[in-house]
């Protein structure tokens with residue numbers, strides 16, 4: 001069964017009363033097939049992970065993610081954080097390939113594949129973001145771009161530790177969401193790509209989530225689509241109430 005995954009990406013923001021936010025989420029009752037992940041800025045990882053209860057008997061565990069790692073394990077890279085440092089904090093997820101990293105920090109496929117290797121070598125789960133720009137969509141290049149971005153996954157034996165987030169760049173932080181049918185078309189393309197490059201079982205079990213101006217209103221139509229397994233939420237995730245309503249979209253549609 002494909003897991004539903006809802007990720008709050010706080011980016012370089014901190015919701016007011018973030019301790020209360022995390023405590024409340026860790027007490028939330030959700031379907032046993034749902035994973036909730038909160039991607040917090042580096043300095044708060046330790047505290048966030050401590051607040052969130054890691055009770056292995058609960059299936060609705062709330063997990064903490066980092067928003068980035070470096071390609072190297074250690075060395076003279078001022079300001080950077082390695083995967084081993086995340087392991088020391090017992091962090092089990094990391095976002096890699098976010099369009100803001102691609103755009104503002106010039107991360108390309110070569111860098112992204114190294115980061116995915118670092119994470120998966122250490123058994124850390126990866127939230128791998130892909131998506132086309134508005135220009136690329138207008139020029140009908142969406143599927144070529146996605147094929148290129150997905151291509152780096154071929155280096156890996158399996159996708160056991162990968163969640164794919166389809167985030168059209170034109171929808172991130174703009175208030176313009178892909179329609180549920182636009183998103184479904186791409187998600188089903190991604191699932192077919194996995195089927196063709198891995199196998200049927202991998203295609204069925206890999207969570208493919210949508211990101212880009214997800215909110216309390218549009219999430220219902222999105223998660224109703226057969227190939228959309230949850231959301232990666234930026235702006236709306238800064239509000240506990242909004243993010244909780246988004247998570248509840250699969251429980252109470």
Ligand code: PGA
Pocket residue numbers: 009167171172173174175211212213214232233234235236
């Ligand atoms: P947004 O961000 O929900 O604010 O559009 C999504 C993301 O960047 O992951």
